[in-house]
Amino acid sequence: MAQIVEITDTDDPRLADYRDLRDVQLRKNLEAEHGLFLAEGEKVVRRAVEAGFTARSFLMAPRWLDGLADVLDRSEAPCFVLAEKLAEEVTGFHVHRGSLASLERRPLPTVESVLAGARSVLVLEDIVDHTNVGAIFRSGAALGFDAVLLAPRCADPLYRRSIKVGMGAVFTMPWTRLPDWTNALPDLTAAGFTTVALTLADDAVAIEEAVAGLDRVALVLGSEGHGLSKRWEEAADRRAVIPMREGIDSLNVAAATAVACYITARR
Amino acid sequence: MAQIVEITDTDDPRLADYRDLRDVQLRKNLEAEHGLFLAEGEKVVRRAVEAGFTARSFLMAPRWLDGLADVLDRSEAPCFVLAEKLAEEVTGFHVHRGSLASLERRPLPTVESVLAGARSVLVLEDIVDHTNVGAIFRSGAALGFDAVLLAPRCADPLYRRSIKVGMGAVFTMPWTRLPDWTNALPDLTAAGFTTVALTLADDAVAIEEAVAGLDRVALVLGSEGHGLSKRWEEAADRRAVIPMREGIDSLNVAAATAVACYITARR
Numbered sequence: 133m134a135q136i137v138e139i140t141d142t143d144d145p146r147l148a149d150y151r152d153l154r155d156v157q158l159r160k161n162l163e164a165e166h167g168l169f170l171a172e173g174e175k176v177v178r179r180a181v182e183a184g185f186t187a188r189s190f191l192m193a194p195r196w197l198d199g200l201a202d203v204l205d206r207s208e209a210p211c212f213v214l215a216e217k218l219a220e221e222v223t224g225f226h227v228h229r230g231s232l233a234s235l236e237r238r239p240l241p242t243v244e245s246v247l248a249g250a251r252s253v254l255v256l257e258d259i260v261d262h263t264n265v266g267a268i269f270r271s272g273a274a275l276g277f278d279a280v281l282l283a284p285r286c287a288d289p290l291y292r293r294s295i296k297v298g299m300g301a302v303f304t305m306p307w308t309r310l311p312d313w314t315n316a317l318p319d320l321t322a323a324g325f326t327t328v329a330l331t332l333a334d335d336a337v338a339i340e341e342a343v344a345g346l347d348r349v350a351l352v353l354g355s356e357g358h359g360l361s362k363r364w365e366e367a368a369d370r371r372a373v374i375p376m377r378e379g380i381d382s383l384n385v386a387a388a389t390a391v392a393c394y395i396t397a398r399r
Numbered sequence: 400m401a402q403i404v405e406i407t408d409t410d411d412p413r414l415a416d417y418r419d420l421r422d423v424q425l426r427k428n429l430e431a432e433h434g435l436f437l438a439e440g441e442k443v444v445r446r447a448v449e450a451g452f453t454a455r456s457f458l459m460a461p462r463w464l465d466g467l468a469d470v471l472d473r474s475e476a477p478c479f480v481l482a483e484k485l486a487e488e489v490t491g492f493h494v495h496r497g498s499l500a501s502l503e504r505r506p507l508p509t510v511e512s513v514l515a516g517a518r519s520v521l522v523l524e525d526i527v528d529h530t531n532v533g534a535i536f537r538s539g540a541a542l543g544f545d546a547v548l549l550a551p552r553c554a555d556p557l558y559r560r561s562i563k564v565g566m567g568a569v570f571t572m573p574w575t576r577l578p579d580w581t582n583a584l585p586d587l588t589a590a591g592f593t594t595v596a597l598t599l600a601d602d603a604v605a606i607e608e609a610v611a612g613l614d615r616v617a618l619v620l621g622s623e624g625h626g627l628s629k630r631w632e633e634a635a636d637r638r639a640v641i642p643m644r645e646g647i648d649s650l651n652v653a654a655a656t657a658v659a660c661y662i663t664a665r666r
Contacts, residue, residue, distance in 0.1 A: 271651070387537070388657075
């Protein structure tokens with residue numbers, strides 16, 4: 133059972149995992165160095181623990197203790213309890229639903245193990261926005277995709293904001309980083325997947341047509357701003373577009389992913 | 400042609416429209432009182448002016464003057480130019496792509512005029528997040544919807560963040576507020592629309608089935624947290640769900656809207 137530790141001093145060194153949550157660069161370094169990630173909000177904290185991640189500690193306002201009592205019962209990590217105002221001083225922002233957990237990252241699985249048994253896979257090249265990464269995991273999970281592969285520069289799906297927007301989908305959806313950007317798509321083709329790049333390229337066909345009748349599909353998505361790299365766009369087995377109204381040529385990447393996942397899952 | 404006014408004092412009263420952009424409540428009051436809204440970023444500022452909105456003024460860093468020269472040429476409003484650092488002091492945040500415009504709101508059109516000729520309409524009950532409102536306008540516009548109706552408590556689509564996320568779709572998509580929440584859906588039915596509520600209600604059918612063969616459709620969306628009100632859910636002619644993976648029962652409202660719009664537009 134988690135030990136409840138009341139904290140009254142915001143400089144307490146035991147709160148180190150929770151400092152300055154709005155400073156993205158600082159957090160990236162700290163989380164990488166210590167191999168941790170943060171979950172925020174009762175639902176997401178519960179899902180992280182239920183998915184088997186080991187908690188380093190919890191931090192919450194007194195009124196959230198009851199809601200998470202069952203989770204704390206099953207954990208050996210300390211639970212730091214402090215007034216909401218003090219929690220905000222430590223973290224630098226309003227803590228959503230008053231609860232946070234710091235959890236241990238796990239070694240990333242191999243690409244092979246993530247792809248084993250998967251029939252529909254999302255491949256994200258350089259999605260830089262954590263909100264979009266979280267939204268894509270959530271839509272992929274809800275709409276029948278089996279795994280997610282991330283190019284080396286894609287934003288971290290275990291960053292607090294990604295997890296929150298994704299409602300914890302990153303805990304249950306198998307995913308990993310692609311070690312090799314250069315040959316990632318040919319490697320997927322060799323592994324038996326048809327790679328379908330979402331793009332506005334001239335030879336792109338409607339997404340329904342691109343995925344019709346395919347068995348294993350890897351849906352490939354580019355960056356929010358400039359889309360896919362030339363290399364990936366050309367390396368994909370097929371190029372596909374979501375048909376849009378005349379004169380409009382773009383959807384938000386999260387919206388486009390939702391539509392593409394829905395269509396692909398029904399191929 | 401816009402008069403270029405160099406500003407060196409952040410307390411200059413002519414900058415009043417641009418103060419404290421991160422304070423949502425203060426901005427709401429200020430914008431309502433003065434009948435203004437703010438557009439942010441070169442693309443969105445250009446789209447606002449091209450859509451015929453009258454600028455009260457522009458505010459930008461020197462290096463953005465050239466990019467918007469054609470827009471400034473056609474406007475009579477002053478353009479306040481100040482160093483990026485000073486602009487951030489006034490607005491309280493990093494100004495995306497260095498340019499802002501303050502524009503005059505217009506009287507909202509009647510529901511009848513917004514519905515005239517429309518075949519596919521989105522009806523938003525209480526979407527409270529400006530990002531979601533913007534994303535919904537963008538997806539609706541791209542995926543073939545003709546108009547948007549907002550319940551009285553739905554977030555403002557002309558709020559800076561909504562406009563930016565929506566890439567200015569709110570400037571070209573016909574929309575208005577419903578004056579009467581209580582009878583909004585029966586009124587739409589009387590106007591010849593089949594109202595289809597997106598919900599997890601027990602009698603909800605798959606969205607494809609719900610919209611198949613319909614002529615005029617009003618797709619009805621509820622709040623991010625608790626979904627549609629009981630009244631609206633029951634008043635809708637049909638209740639529909641986006642089929643999801645076993646054990647998962649929710650999509651982000653913006654993702655769900657994109658999928659539902661795509662399917663409905665192809666009915």
